[in-house]
Amino acid sequence: METFSTSRYFAILSFFILYLQTLTAxxxxxxxxxxxxxxxxxxxxxxxxxxxxxxxxxxxxxxxxxxxxxxxxxxxxxxxxxxxxxxxxxxxxxxxxxxxxxxxxxxxxxxxxxxxxxxxxxxxxxxxxxxxxxxxxxxxxxxxxxxxxxxxxxxxxxxxxxxxxxxxxxxxxxxxxxxxxxxxxxxxxxxxxxxxxxxxxxxxxxxxxxxxxxxxxxxxxxxxxxxxxxxxxxxxxxxxxxxxxxxxxxxxxxxxxxxxxxxxSQPLDPKAFVDKTKAATLDKRSDCVLRVLAALIFGTGCGALGASVVLYMWTVFGKRRPVVPEENVVHPEVEYKKFNVVVDEAIEDGKQ
CATH class of the missing domain: 2.60.120.200 (Jelly Rolls)
Structure with a gap:
């Protein structure tokens, strides 16, 4: 901060001396x-x-x-x-x-x-x-x-x-x-x-x-x-x-x-200034179009890459099931038996 202040005061003093020299000359x-x-x-x-x-x-x-x-x-x-x-x-x-x-x-x-x-x-x-x-x-x-x-x-x-x-x-x-x-x-x-x-x-x-x-x-x-x-x-x-x-x-x-x-400075040529302005405008427009196209291509690529990653992850993790050896399969304790049912004809006819 001290260095900045000293430089600033030195610059002001220099301009003041130059001004006095101008008045004297x-x-x-x-x-x-x-x-x-x-x-x-x-x-x-x-x-x-x-x-x-x-x-x-x-x-x-x-x-x-x-x-x-x-x-x-x-x-x-x-x-x-x-x-x-x-x-x-x-x-x-x-x-x-x-x-x-x-x-x-x-x-x-x-x-x-x-x-x-x-x-x-x-x-x-x-x-x-x-x-x-x-x-x-x-x-x-x-x-x-x-x-x-x-x-x-x-x-x-x-x-x-x-x-x-x-x-x-x-x-x-x-x-x-x-x-x-x-x-x-x-x-x-x-x-x-x-x-x-x-x-x-x-x-x-x-x-x-x-x-x-x-x-x-x-x-x-x-x-x-x-x-x-x-x-x-x-x-x-x-x-x-x-x-x-x-x-x-x-x-x-x-x-x-x-x-x-x-x-x-040298005198300005208005025609040259206009030509340069037009050229600069065209360059800016071309540059803008290229940037938009690059952004679209980059966005499309990122989207495709993201979709591929998601599909791959779904394939790997989404369809996983518990898998064990055949000999370790536990069968439920359920027994099936065959029964013969005899229906009384009187009961069937609604008579006792």
Whole structure:
């Protein structure tokens, strides 16, 4: 019992030390701003570019205003390393933000990840305030309120994942959720990247509602192949296009998550899982049938053997009689004699 307790306490201490090392190694691995008022002191960690400014309510950031063809960005000042340690270990991350888009057909809003060296203060009229062309690898999650056929947009109310191009690698229609991106209503978005499954997921709902269980958009991607050991910047970018669409951000948080190496796994192939499940089911059924047949054969054999034993025992013991030599047979003391009976004729006739 003492050994078990010591081992348990040692394990707890080891995890605690590992947790402290993680905090020390990545002091800027996360940030959270519930609003952008003066008390939040967000300017110490976030930078505003282009038309982005603190809104009149002093609690939100207005990335694009009432001007046509406006563009702006909110970027986290500190570059992030998605891979740490030796050997290199990738990190998962999660980000959350609440926003609103006015009822205009602008570009909308995008969560962006750009490599170190990207010109954060340069705007050239590209969608979502991004550059039209760049040799740098860029990833973005667009909340698009305009439909552009050349980019493969399904409608003017969709979410897309852009990888090195404004042509989305994956697009999901928002309308089935009974949500309209440019309704002016406050919405909230959750974006997660899991290293274990190498999967990017996006969720969306009205502000104040619960986080959906099922993602609106899910896409397999290995970010380690995009940037390798390069540092990246994360931010929110928007452009109003040929409209005067307003884009406001009310809160934003970002968190890196270091997952132990032993918890990493390769992404699952659903088809392979289904095939294996079917094969396992067939094997179980075949095994079950064989077991039933074996049980029947065994039971029949046992029954036949038991019946044979019973018959044999009955033959041996059931018909046994006392057997003695012929000379020892005891005859009963009974003597037989012959008597002649004479009947009187008078008596026979009933006369005396």
């Amino acid at each position: 990545y002091p800027y691995s996360s940030f959270s701003f519930k609003n952008f008022g003066k008390e939040s002191n967000f300017e110490s960690e976030l930078a505003l570019y282009g038309d982005a400014k603190v809104a009149n309510d002093s609690l939100s950031v207005q990335i694009t205003g009432s001007s046509i063809s406006g563009a702006g960005r909110v970027m986290y000042k500190i570059p992030i390393k998605l891979g740490v340690g030796e050997p290199k270990q990738m990190l998962s991350f999660s980000t959350y933000f609440s926003f609103s888009l006015s009822p205009k057909n602008g570009d909308g809003l995008a969560f962006v990840m750009v490599p170190f060296g990207f010109p954060l203060n340069v705007f050239d009229g590209g969608s979502f305030g991004m550059l039209r062309e760049t040799k740098m690898r860029v990833l973005g999650v667009e909340f698009d309120t305009s439909m552009d056929v050349k980019y493969g947009d399904v409608n003017g109310n969709h979410v897309g994942l852009d990888v090195d191009s404004f042509v989305s690698a994956k697009v999901s229609n928002v309308s089935p959720l009974n949500l309209v991106l440019n309704s002016g209503e406050k919405l909230q978005a959750w974006i997660d990247y899991e290293v274990g499954s190498r999967r990017f997921e996006v969720r969306l709902n009205k502000l104040g509602e619960l986080r959906p269980v099922d993602p609106l958009l899910s896409y397999p991607i290995d970010l380690s192949r995009m940037w390798k050991e390069d540092e990246v910047f994360v931010g929110l970018s928007s452009s109003s296009g040929n409209s005067s669409q307003k884009c406001n951000v009310y809160s934003w948080s970002f968190k890196l998550r270091q997952v132990p190496h032993w918890m990493h």
